[in-house]
Amino acid sequence: MTNPFVDLSGGVTRLNAQDGLFLRAQHLNEMEDYAKALATLAARGGGPGVVYGYDLTLTASTLQVTPGLAIDHNGMPLVSDAVGTLDLSHLSPAGNTYWRIELVPGTAVASGDENVYGSACDDACNGGTIRSNLTEGARVQLSPVVLGGLDGQLVMDQRNWLASQYFEAERTGSGPWLRSAERLDDHPWQTGTPQPTDQNVVPLGVVWRGTGGLQLDQWIARRELVEAPARRLWQSRLGMRPDSVFLAQICQFQAQLAGVVATAVPASSIAEVVQWLGAARDGVTRHDETAPVELLTSAISALSGPAPADAGPLTLVDQGINELPPAGYLPLTASDTGVEQTVRNLFGKSAVELGFTYCSPDFVAEHVQRAQHRDRISLPDPVPVEVFVPEGGDLGWVAFTRGSRRSSRDTSSGGDVVPVYHTTAGSGVSPSQAATGVVGSLVRPIGTARFPVNAWASPEAGVYQSVQQIIRDTRTDQNMEITVVGVARSEDRLPLAAARATLLGTSFTPNPQMPEIHAVLGPVEAIVVVVSATAPSGTA
Incomplete structure (x- = not known):
């Protein structure tokens, strides 16, 4: 008895070469197609994405694309060995449209000249020639995408807002099973990875026209080739973030942050610059020949000049x-x-x-x-x-x-992480002054204590033992005293800071000697063990 089997249709066709076969161009093409099919099928299993290169730069209205290699959804290698340029001056004015920069297979370019023969032993037919080579490269194209609300964002907010919208659309578009309202057993768990149906393009970035001109972001859309399609599909279905998406989101943030840190405008002058630019636009509309120039000059000075002395530190927002x-x-x-x-x-x-x-x-x-x-x-x-x-x-x-956050009593992750410091109060310095002086400095803490958010709990053994050892060592010197200071960032948290400091400084041995407990306001929350000299006898 033989085991049952069935031959499945499809597969890859190759030339069945035999002696006596008159080899023609058709047969050579069949051999080439067979090798190409094997290569693209294997590459398809590795997934689409950028292998290397294809970086984008935007100068005025000219987009430049560096040489590179990418693999599309069909497994075709998209390779280029020269810098490509694309004129974007024709893109429509600012609005709710952005353009996705995409890489697709290019049109095959014929090259090479070979004589054409009627038969193997004949002379060339009337001196005719053919193009014997075809070069398959890549093409960069732009696809418009309408996104409502884009033109309603402030100029400085558009890039981060667009990134947030794109990443969220990518997440929801991947069909996350565990982040939907559907019942768990409504999903086809019994099936494997389906055949991809994605559009056969490799995104390289996005470009949009804001009120300040064309803007470019590469990492909003670019995805490196770091995972197979099955891994990305199942990570998405299970509510996970695929490796390529995680990498892209980090790089997008770092690239934007690096740009704005280098060209940041002081917070106190941003509102003025916006007003000046708006007034300049109105002046141009009225055909005013002098006011717009003066307003634009003021805006440029504010954008390029040093920060005012009284300007506060720039924030991410x-x-x-x-x-x-x-x-x-x-x-x-x-x-x-x-x-x-x-x-x-x-x-x-x-x-x-x-x-x-x-x-x-x-x-x-x-x-x-x-x-x-x-x-x-x-x-x-x-x-x-x-x-x-x-x-x-x-x-x-x-x-x-x-x-x-798992629960209000779980401190294994999340919660309030409070650094614990050890310092010495100098002559004439109170424990509270010493505590606030060390908090926020570059002094290394002796450890950290985790507490539930806005609550207190028994501190971890490691930091508790470190504090108790300091207290024991100090008790041997009668000229020194211990104060445990809880530092709170606001007045309403002072009782909480005192409770946390008390737990850390309390010894649960027989006849314990309790250190003094203080609570003070400071720049950040912390607990500080302060060692200070006792006041000489007869002094206040």
Whole structure:
């Protein structure tokens, strides 16, 4: 008895060469088509995307595309070895349309001259020739996309807003099973990966015309070839963020941030610049020959000049960034305000809840990767954001990730991360003054304590033992005293800071000697163990 089987239709056809076959051009084409089919089918299994190159630059109204290699949805290699230029001056005025820059197979270009023969032993037929070679390259094209609300955004907000809309449309368009209202058993779990039906283009970026002229963003649409189609499909269905999308969202944010940090306008002058530009536009409409020039000159001076002495620090929102990827990196420049306050200045008055962790750089990379499937960070929303400060050298950056909340009693992730410091109060310096002096500085904390958001709990063993060891060591010197100071960022949190400091400073051994507990206002929340000399006998 033989096992049942069935031969499936389809497959790849090749030339069945045999002795006696008169080899013609048709047969050579069949051999070439067979090799090409094998190559494209194998490449299709690896997925579409950019392999290398194809970077975009925009100068005035000219788009330049560098050489590169990409694979389309059919497995065809799209290769170019020269810089391409595209004139965009014809694009329509500012409105609700942006254009997606796409890479598609180009028209085959014939080349080479070969004589044409009537038969193998004849002379060339009347001196005729044919083009014997075909070069298959790539073409860059623009496809318009209408997006309502684009022209309603401020000029500085358009790029970040467009990125947010594109990424969200990409997520919902991928059909996430676990992020929909459908019943779990309504989905076809029994089926495998279906044949792709995507449009056969490789996106390279987007361009749009704002009131300030043409704008370009490469990473909004560009996706690197880093995953197979099946992996991307199932990650999307299970509510995960595919690797290529996570990479693109981080790079999009970093590229925009790098641009606005280099050309940022002081927050105090942005409103004036907008007014001047609006008045200049009105003057042009009225055919005023002098006012627009003066107004534009003032705007250019404000945009290119130094920040006013009384201008506050620029925030992410000031620079047109209202939404962040689930993880990313922030520049850290030398500042007298310290690491934590510098980061808080970047976030400004946003509603996010910041927590800080000091760790080694490899620990940072691990936590950035963990955040891959978390939602994006909307700065107007009160979401937890963890900031990771790498130790072991001045690297000039910190990382951030969206925090997670599981329950009000769970402190394994998310929650309030409170740094704990140890310092000594000098002569004439009170414990409270010493505490606020060290908070926000570059002094390394002895550890961090995690608490539920807006609540207190028993601190972790590691930081608790460190504090208790400091207290025990200090108790041996009768000329020194201990004060545990809870630092709160607002008056309503002073009782909470005192409760957290009390738990950290309390010894649960027989006949414990309780340190003094203080609570003060400071730039960031922290707990500081302050060692100070006791007042000499007879002094107040």
